[in-house]
Amino acid sequence: MRRKSVNYAKYGYLFSLPFVLAFLVFSLYPIIYTTVIGFTDLKGLGKTTFKFLSNPFQNYQAVLKTVSFQKALVNTAIIWIINFIPQLLLALLLTAWFTNNRHKLRGQGIFKVMFYMPNIITAATVALLFYAMFGYPKGPVNDLLMSLGIIDSPYYFLIHKWPTRGIISFIQFWTWYGQTMIVFISGVLGINPELFEAADIDGASGPQTFLYVTLPCLKTIMLFTLVTSMIGGLQMFDIPRLLNLGGPDQSTLTASMFIYDQAFSGSYMYNRASAASMILFAIIAVLSAILFYIMRDKDAIRLAKEKKARMKAWKAQRRAAR
Amino acid sequence: MMSLKYLVCIILSILSILPFWIMVMNATRSTPEIQQSALSLLPSKYLLNNLNILLNKSFNPLTGFFNSLIIATGATVLTVYFSSLTAYALTVYDWKLRQPFFTFIMAILMIPAQVSIIGFYQFMYRVHWTNSFWPLILPSIAAPGVVFFMRQYLLATLQLDIINSARIDGARELYTFNRIIIPIMKPAIATQAIFAFVGSWNQFFMPLVLLTDSKKYTMPIMVSLLRGDIYKTEFGSIYLGLTLTVLPLFIVYFTLSKYIIAGVALGSIKE
Numbered sequence: 001m002r003r004k005s006v007n008y009a010k011y012g013y014l015f016s017l018p019f020v021l022a023f024l025v026f027s028l029y030p031i032i033y034t035t036v037i038g039f040t041d042l043k044g045l046g047k048t049t050f051k052f053l054s055n056p057f058q059n060y061q062a063v064l065k066t067v068s069f070q071k072a073l074v075n076t077a078i079i080w081i082i083n084f085i086p087q088l089l090l091a092l093l094l095t096a097w098f099t100n101n102r103h104k105l106r107g108q109g110i111f112k113v114m115f116y117m118p119n120i121i122t123a124a125t126v127a128l129l130f131y132a133m134f135g136y137p138k139g140p141v142n143d144l145l146m147s148l149g150i151i152d153s154p155y156y157f158l159i160h161k162w163p164t165r166g167i168i169s170f171i172q173f174w175t176w177y178g179q180t181m182i183v184f185i186s187g188v189l190g191i192n193p194e195l196f197e198a199a200d201i202d203g204a205s206g207p208q209t210f211l212y213v214t215l216p217c218l219k220t221i222m223l224f225t226l227v228t229s230m231i232g233g234l235q236m237f238d239i240p241r242l243l244n245l246g247g248p249d250q251s252t253l254t255a256s257m258f259i260y261d262q263a264f265s266g267s268y269m270y271n272r273a274s275a276a277s278m279i280l281f282a283i284i285a286v287l288s289a290i291l292f293y294i295m296r297d298k299d300a301i302r303l304a305k306e307k308k309a310r311m312k313a314w315k316a317q318r319r320a321a322r
Numbered sequence: 323m324m325s326l327k328y329l330v331c332i333i334l335s336i337l338s339i340l341p342f343w344i345m346v347m348n349a350t351r352s353t354p355e356i357q358q359s360a361l362s363l364l365p366s367k368y369l370l371n372n373l374n375i376l377l378n379k380s381f382n383p384l385t386g387f388f389n390s391l392i393i394a395t396g397a398t399v400l401t402v403y404f405s406s407l408t409a410y411a412l413t414v415y416d417w418k419l420r421q422p423f424f425t426f427i428m429a430i431l432m433i434p435a436q437v438s439i440i441g442f443y444q445f446m447y448r449v450h451w452t453n454s455f456w457p458l459i460l461p462s463i464a465a466p467g468v469v470f471f472m473r474q475y476l477l478a479t480l481q482l483d484i485i486n487s488a489r490i491d492g493a494r495e496l497y498t499f500n501r502i503i504i505p506i507m508k509p510a511i512a513t514q515a516i517f518a519f520v521g522s523w524n525q526f527f528m529p530l531v532l533l534t535d536s537k538k539y540t541m542p543i544m545v546s547l548l549r550g551d552i553y554k555t556e557f558g559s560i561y562l563g564l565t566l567t568v569l570p571l572f573i574v575y576f577t578l579s580k581y582i583i584a585g586v587a588l589g590s591i592k593e
Binding site for chain 2: 008009010011012013014015016018019020021022023026027029030031032033034035036037042046048094097103105107109110111112113114115116117118120121122123124125128129130131132133135138139140142143144147174178179182183185186228231234235237238242255256259260263264270273274277278280281284287288291292295
């Protein structure tokens with residue numbers, strides 16, 4: 001007797017449907033809508049009707065020419081670099097210490113909990129806390145520096161460009177190095193232990209093992225961290241906005257703040273903001289493509305490579321036989 | 323060498339705690355005390371005084387707390403349930419578009435809210451959903467990162483025999499998922515639920531754009547009010563307001579820290 005066969009494939013579609021619907025309604029449609037608005041004259045509080053511009057790229061040209069948008073991109077890059085390089089170095093150093101089996105560091109669990117802690121605190125709260133900490137003329141940091149004799153009179157950090165950028169970079173560094181470290185450590189734990197045993201047998205020192213065995217194996221994870229951190233950096237909004245409203249003199253204005261200010265203050269230029277969003281989207285898309293390439297399925301690529309190599313060998317054989 | 327390592331780790335730990343310690347201490351101190359010296363490692367006795375000043379103005383921690391609680395809870399439940407369901411569809415069933423759909427999820431992993439915010443705002447404005455919690459909750463149904471994580475988990479732990487025997491017993495597919503798969507996925511769900519909750523709770527950009535009615539303000543929006551002129555010289559109250567917003571997160575973090583750290587480690591890609 002033949003059993004009635006059930007076709008289960010439809011459940012694959014059915015169970016993915018909520019995800020797809022939510023994505024279409026709340027992501028794709030708004031993205032398309034934003035793209036469209038970027039080519040129109042839509043501006044003014046509470047307006048929803050628009051006409052297409054005769055020069056479709058007028059908003060894009062205007063945004064790219066706007067000094068504050070250029071500043072925003074430069075600031076984003078500066079703040080990100082000042083935060084990422086020390087973050088990466090410290091995370092690597094701590095990873096080396098935490099994964100050194102010969103001299104086991106105790107209390108690792110507690111240290112991880114402490115290092116990661118700032119990451120879960122609301123960014124808005126952290127920004128305001130640092131705003132208060134760097135208060136002028138009275139603030140905890142100024143009081144500390146004066147009592148240590150480093151400065152004679154209070155220093156107004158938040159009216160100076162580089163100190164303000166430095167504070168934002170520090171906050172980013174402080175909230176993320178713990179996460180980066182934990183990710184790196186789990187990456188090291190995923191490395192084949194035989195590699196370390198081999199290094200051990202060959203008499204490699206701790207630093208040598210780290211430099212020549214661990215680091216090369218962490219390359220993918222480091223690249224992944226780099227790209228995700230860059231994409232995260234491009235979205236920076238809460239901290240620069242609440243620390244100093246992008247000031248002084250727009251020195252901490254970021255791309256996301258530019259979009260927000262264009263659309264939700266002043267003359268409510270939804271069209272310009274949309275064009276800026278699309279430029280940001282293009283930058284993020286390029287970075288995501290790089291990330292996607294890094295994370296691509298390794299096995300599939302190896303198989304494809306092997307197949308290619310086999311084809312090559314086969315062709316060479318044929319040529320030799322001729 | 324070892325003691326240097328411990329020293330660095332201890333200094334970094336202090337660096338994590340110190341700003342919050344100063345914040346809590348200053349929350350108990352009066353404005354004149356703070357103006358005298360803003361740096362104190364010991365508490366004073368003006369906590370209630372600061373609380374009175376704080377609550378007499380626009381800062382309303384209870385409203386913010388409950389609004390954030392509603393949004394974060396709703397978003398978390400939707401994220402973990404539907405991400406698990408989508409991951410289940412991706413691992414258990416053999417359907418034609420399975421691989422393309424997974425590729426698609428990977429491709430949209432990194433799209434931030436900022437790039438669609440204008441369209442999103444206009445859309446919500448037209449359907450009269452500004453000042454509603456729905457646009458802050460419903461998009462959580464599509465969380466590509468969580469789907470990715472759940473799929474990894476299912477690939478590593480799920481045995482198809484369980485599903486087959488459930489089918490022989492005559493269980494319907496959704497029933498199998500709800501009653502058999504969800505319990506299996508509990509550890510992964512717990513981890514992702516913590517991150518989804520904290521992520522939603524801390525969200526600032528979207529609520530700032532959408533919510534204009536002060537009765538609907540979330541906790542981070544309440545926090546941003548502390549920067550305004552109304553609290554200009556009430557330093558103690560500002561610190562207390564900040565403390566009130568950090569307190570629930572501290573409680574969550576230090577009770578669940580073990581799972582959170584494990585979750586961060588798992589979230590990384592493995593070669």
